[in-house]
Amino acid sequence: MRVLGIETSCDETGVAIYDGRDGLLAHALYSQAEIHAEYGGVVPEIASRDHVRKLLPLLDQCLADAGCARADIDGVAYTSGPGLIGALLVGASVGRSLALALGVPAIGVHHMEGHLLAPLLEEAPPSFPFVALLVSGGHTMLVEVEKVGSYRMLGETLDDAAGEAFDKTAKLLGLGYPGGPKLAAAAEAGDPDRFPFPRPMTDRPGLDFSFSGLKTHTRTLWESHPADERTAELARDIAAGFQLSVVETLALKCRRAMKETGHGSLIVSGGVGANLELRKALRRDGERHGWAVSYPRIEFCTDNGAMIAFAGYQRLAGGQKQDEAISARSRWPLEELNAL
Ligand code: KG4
Numbered sequence: 001m002r003v004l005g006i007e008t009s010c011d012e013t014g015v016a017i018y019d020g021r022d023g024l025l026a027h028a029l030y031s032q033a034e035i036h037a038e039y040g041g042v043v044p045e046i047a048s049r050d051h052v053r054k055l056l057p058l059l060d061q062c063l064a065d066a067g068c069a070r071a072d073i074d075g076v077a078y079t080s081g082p083g084l085i086g087a088l089l090v091g092a093s094v095g096r097s098l099a100l101a102l103g104v105p106a107i108g109v110h111h112m113e114g115h116l117l118a119p120l121l122e123e124a125p126p127s128f129p130f131v132a133l134l135v136s137g138g139h140t141m142l143v144e145v146e147k148v149g150s151y152r153m154l155g156e157t158l159d160d161a162a163g164e165a166f167d168k169t170a171k172l173l174g175l176g177y178p179g180g181p182k183l184a185a186a187a188e189a190g191d192p193d194r195f196p197f198p199r200p201m202t203d204r205p206g207l208d209f210s211f212s213g214l215k216t217h218t219r220t221l222w223e224s225h226p227a228d229e230r231t232a233e234l235a236r237d238i239a240a241g242f243q244l245s246v247v248e249t250l251a252l253k254c255r256r257a258m259k260e261t262g263h264g265s266l267i268v269s270g271g272v273g274a275n276l277e278l279r280k281a282l283r284r285d286g287e288r289h290g291w292a293v294s295y296p297r298i299e300f301c302t303d304n305g306a307m308i309a310f311a312g313y314q315r316l317a318g319g320q321k322q323d324e325a326i327s328a329r330s331r332w333p334l335e336e337l338n339a340l
C-alpha cells in the first residue's frame with residue numbers, strides 16, 4: 001500500500017509518499033519561516049494562504065521524485081489536527097478531495113502521533129513499548145506508548161510548550177525567528193554558568209512541566225541590565241543558561257519517566273528534538289542508565305510530510321479510514337486516539 005501524506009498544520013508545507021513494502025519513496029518540504037520572520041512569529045492567515053500556493057506544486061514534485069503517478073496512490077493521509085485551523089483546512093481539503101477523485105481511502109492524522117511515530121522511519125527503529133518525549137512549538141509531553149494508537153499521558157506542560165519558551169526567549173533576546181534554532185546557535189558561544197537559572201518543577205514529584213516561570217526569570221534577568229549593557233555577549237550567555245535549564249529539566253523528567261515505567265526505550269521527537277544539546281544529554285543518560293534512545297533524523301524532528309504519510313499508512317493498513325468529511329480540529333487530545 002502506497003500512502004500520500006500531507007502536513008499543513010502550521011508554517012511548513014510537507015508532502016511525502018510512504019510505501020508499505022519499499023518504505024519512504026520521497027518527501028518534499030517547504031518552510032514558510034522566512035515569510036513569518038518579518039512578523040516575529042507565525043501569522044495564521046498568511047500561513048493558510050501560503051499553503052494554498054505551495055501544496056499542489058509540492059505534491060507534483062514529490063510524485064515526480066518518487067517516480068509515481070497520482071493513480072499509483074492507494075490512500076491519502078493528511079494532518080487533521082491539532083494546529084492552526086485555516087492551515088489544517090488547506091491540507092484536509094486537498095487530501096480529502098484527492099482521495100475522493102482517486103477513489104481511495106483517506107485518513108485524518110493526529111499531528112503529535114506523526115511526531116511520535118517518526119523515529120520508526122529510521123533504520124534500527126525502536127521497538128514497543130517505549131516512552132516518548134514530544135517537544136514541539138505547541139506541545140511538551142511524556143507519553144507511554146504500548147503500540148500504535150495506545151498512548152498514556154505521563155506528563156505535560158501546564159503552560160508554555162518547550163519550543164514556545166525557546167521562541168519567546170529568542171524574541172526577547174533579539175535573536176530573531178524561528179527562535180529555537182537561533183537561540184541554540186547563540187547558546188553555542190555562550191557561557192551557561194554565568195547566571196543561575198531555575199530547573200522548573202524538578203523539586204517536586206511528578207512528570208508535568210512548566211516553562212512560563214523560566215521565561216519570566218529570563219526576562220527579569222535581561223531587563224535587569226541597562227539597555228547599553230544588553231550586548232550580543234550577554235544575549236549569548238543568557239541563551240546558554242536558558243537552554244541548559246530546559247535541557248536539564250527535560251532530561252530529569254525523562255529519567256523519572258523511564259524509572260517509573262521500567263521501559264527500556266526512550267524516543268524524542270518534535271521540533272525541540274532537533275536541539276543538539278538535548279540529544280547529547282538524553283543519549284548520555286541512556287548510556288549511563290542502560291536504556292536505548294532514538295530520534296528521527298533532524299529534518300523529521302520538525303514538521304514534515306513523511307511522519308504523516310507513515311502514521312497514516314499504519315492506520316490505513318490497519319483497516320481504518322474516515323468517512324467523506326473534511327476533518328480539521330484545532331484541539332485534539334492525543335489520548336482520544338484508538339489503538340490499532
Ligand atoms: O514540531 P515543530 O516543527 O512544530 C510544532 O508542531 O510546533 O516544532 C517547532 C518548534 C519551534 O518552537 C522551534 O523553535 C523549535 O521547535 N525548534 C528548536 C530547534 N529547532 C526547532 N528548539 C530548540 N532547538 C532547536 N534546534
Ligand code: ZN
Binds near residue numbers: 111136137271302
Ligand atoms: Zn509539529
